[in-house]
Structure formats: structure tokens, C-alpha cells
Amino acid sequence: LHRRSFIQLSSAALAGAACPRALIAESETPLREVAAQKRLLVGTAVSNAQLQRPEFTALLAEQCSILVSENDMKWRATQPEKDRFEFARADAFMEFADAHQISARGHNLCWHEYNPDWLEATATKENADALLKTHIQTVVARYRGRVHSWDVVNEAIKPADKNHHDMVNSVWLKTLGEDYLAIAFRAAAEADPGALLTYNDYDLERDTNEQEKKREAVLALLRRLRKKGVPLHAIGIQSHLHANSNPGTWNGLNKFLREIERLNLQAYLTELDVDDRELPSDISERDRLVAELYRNLLDNALRHNCVKAVLTWGFSDRGTWLNGFHPRKDQAPQRPLPYDADLHPKPAFYSIRDSIVARP
Numbered sequence: 001l002h003r004r005s006f007i008q009l010s011s012a013a014l015a016g017a018a019c020p021r022a023l024i025a026e027s028e029t030p031l032r033e034v035a036a037q038k039r040l041l042v043g044t045a046v047s048n049a050q051l052q053r054p055e056f057t058a059l060l061a062e063q064c065s066i067l068v069s070e071n072d073m074k075w076r077a078t079q080p081e082k083d084r085f086e087f088a089r090a091d092a093f094m095e096f097a098d099a100h101q102i103s104a105r106g107h108n109l110c111w112h113e114y115n116p117d118w119l120e121a122t123a124t125k126e127n128a129d130a131l132l133k134t135h136i137q138t139v140v141a142r143y144r145g146r147v148h149s150w151d152v153v154n155e156a157i158k159p160a161d162k163n164h165h166d167m168v169n170s171v172w173l174k175t176l177g178e179d180y181l182a183i184a185f186r187a188a189a190e191a192d193p194g195a196l197l198t199y200n201d202y203d204l205e206r207d208t209n210e211q212e213k214k215r216e217a218v219l220a221l222l223r224r225l226r227k228k229g230v231p232l233h234a235i236g237i238q239s240h241l242h243a244n245s246n247p248g249t250w251n252g253l254n255k256f257l258r259e260i261e262r263l264n265l266q267a268y269l270t271e272l273d274v275d276d277r278e279l280p281s282d283i284s285e286r287d288r289l290v291a292e293l294y295r296n297l298l299d300n301a302l303r304h305n306c307v308k309a310v311l312t313w314g315f316s317d318r319g320t321w322l323n324g325f326h327p328r329k330d331q332a333p334q335r336p337l338p339y340d341a342d343l344h345p346k347p348a349f350y351s352i353r354d355s356i357v358a359r360p
């Protein structure tokens with residue numbers, strides 16, 4: 001059976017219903033195949049609930065060549081108590097990726113959010129090094145050889161906090177100082193020498209003064225890590241975008257990506273989505289402007305050969321984090337992602353595909 005027909009038949013059988021309308025028209029090449037022809041991995045973040053939906057997993061298997069777990073590999077999920085690790089959902093995610101020959105990203109090993117309560121209550125200058133190393137060694141070694149790249153440290157830079165080197169004043173900075181980043185990256189490299197180790201952050205994309213300051217601070221951090229000989233292979237540019245009437249320019253991002261290439265680092269667009277809460281209620285207008293912003297960003301970013309992967313932060317509007325964190329004033333569900341709540345491809349899907357096809 002042709003692969004797509006096999007997926008359609010299997011998902012229809014599983015769904016016990018007519019073939020879901022999730023799959024794009026037979027004539028259209030899936031994103032993962034278009035991307036492979038342009039030296040790119042393409043995919044999305046996925047939740048454990050979505051992995052239980054056959055029509056959803058069929059779509060992921062058809063379209064994606066890389067996936068990341070949205071929450072199930074974060075510290076609160078994997079080490080909920082100091083002396084208890086919990087891997088059932090992380091294992092399920094990794095098994096799904098392996099079963100469908102999809103690359104897996106690990107997200108994330110060290111952050112100041114989504115930590116279990118015991119961590120901040122327990123960490124001190126004396127024990128933080130051991131706490132961080134034990135967590136990273138245990139989690140990373142479990143999936144040794146199976147993870148494409150780890151977000152080792154997430155969102156460590158925030159110029160607005162006005163701390164030394166523009167660092168976020170996290171439990172890690174308070175207990176270990178800036179060395180916590182080197183400790184984390186070295187522990188990850190030791191536990192899985194084959195994984196590509198990534199620093200991941202947001203607000204690096206737009207031509208604003210704040211984001212220019214952040215790009216400069218992140219580049220300074222990456223250079224300090226490089227100078228110390230820290231094992232570091234990639235920058236994760238989260239790409240959480242906000243649609244408004246002005247599509248904007250990307251001069252700062254283009255300059256940043258040229259610097260990333262000079263540092264001989266890879267770049268991944270790790271959490272791409274378009275917040276549409278400032279757009280009018282009309283759905284076709286919202287979808288058009290969201291798709292336009294996807295196209296503008298990707299046309300610029302994909303000109304840089306260092307960009308090796310593009311992942312949206314969710315595949316279907318139904319699961320977007322934005323409805324809980326950044327709801328629209330009109331209470332309408334946000335429409336930030338390539339597929340709608342019924343798994344129909346939206347203009348944003350075609351923008352992503354067309355931008356990948358147009359990559360030099």
C-alpha cells in the first residue's frame with residue numbers, strides 16, 4: 001500500500017469512522033517530504049492527550065519529521081519529588097517518535113518555570129550542583145542515543161530584569177551563579193554525547209528595541225559559553241509571534257542568524273505560533289493575516305542555512321496554550337496554528353509549506 005493510503009486506512013480503521021478529513025489532498029506532498037528536500041526537519045509540540053487520538057497521530061506521522069513533548073519532559077513532569085522520577089508520559093512520547101521514524105527534541109532540562117514545588121524549597125548553594133546534575137544525568141541517560149536535540153537551558157536571559165549579564169534571577173542563578181549553564185550543558189553532554197545541545201529562548205525575532213537588546217544579550221551569553229569550551233550546538237529561537245496590522249521587518253533576526261552562523265551553531269525555530277488576539281473577529285481575515293506572518297518570518301529565516309528545523313508549538317488550534325495564557329477579548333478561540341480544531345489545514349499550513357518549497 002502507498003504509505004499515505006496505509007495511514008488513511010489504519011487511521012480510519014482506528015477511528016472507526018470515515019477517513020478523517022485531516023489528511024491533506026492526496027496530490028499534496030506532506031510537509032516532512034517537502035522539508036527533507038530543503039535540508040530541514042519540520043514538526044510540532046505534542047501533548048500526551050493528543051497521542052491518544054488516532055486521527056491526530058496519523059496526521060503527525062504523515063506530516064512531521066521532528067516532534068517535541070510540550071510538557072512531559074519538563075522537570076515537574078519527570079522528577080515530581082526529590083527522590084521520585086516519573087517517565088511514563090516521556091516514554092510514551094519517545095516510543096511514538098521512534099515507532100514513526102520521527103526525530104525527537106527534549107524540552108527542557110533547566111528552567112525557572114514549571115518546576116516542582118520541592119525544587120525551589122530545597123535548592124541551596126551547597127546542594128544545587130548535585131540536584132541539577134542528578135536530574136540531567138537521570139533524564140538524559142534514559143533516552144541516550146534517541147534524542148535529536150535537548151533544550152538544555154530554557155529562557156535564561158531577560159534584559160528587563162536588569163541583572164548582571166541580563167540573566168533571569170532564577171533559583172539556578174541564585175544558587176550557582178552563571179556557572180549553572182556550563183554545569184547543565186556539561187552534564188547533558190556526558191549523559192548523551194550524541195544529542196545536539198541547545199540554548200532555547202523567545203522574543204528574538206522582531207525589529208523592536210527590546211528584542212534587539214535580547215538578541216545582543218543572548219549572543220553575548222553564547223560567546224561566553226563558547227569561550228569556556230561549553231558543549232553547545234544550537235540556538236532555539238522560539239518564534240512566538242503576535243499578529244497585528246503591521247507584518248513588520250526582520251533585519252534584527254537576519255543579523256542574529258548571520259552571527260549564529262559565525263559561531264558555527266545550528267538554529268531551530270522551536271515554538272512557532274502566531275497569537276491572533278489583536279486581530280479582528282472575522283475568521284478569514286484572521287487566518288489570512290496569521291498565514292502572512294508565518295510566510296514573512298519563514299521566508300526570512302529559511303534564507304539562512306544554519307536553520308535546520310522548524311517546529312510549531314502545537315499542530316491544531318484546539319490545543320494551543322494561547323487560549324489559557326493569552327485569550328482574545330472577544331472570547332473566541334485563538335487560531336494560531338497550521339490546522340484548525342477539526343484538523344483541517346488552514347492558510348497557515350500552506351504558508352509554511354510554500355515557504356519551505358521556496359527555500360533556496
Ligand code: G3I
Binds near residue numbers: 070202
Ligand atoms: O495537567 C494539569 C491538569 O491536571 C490541571 O487540571 C490543570 C489546571 O491546573 O493544569 C494542567 O497543567 C498545565 C499544563 O500546561 C498542561 O496543560 C499547567 O497548569 C500549565 O502551567 C502548563 O502550561 C504550559 C507552560 O509551558 C508551563 O509553563 C503550557 O502548556 C506550555 O505550552 C508552555 O510552553 C512554554 C514552553 O515550555 C517554553 N516556552 C514558552 C512556552 C509557552 O509558555
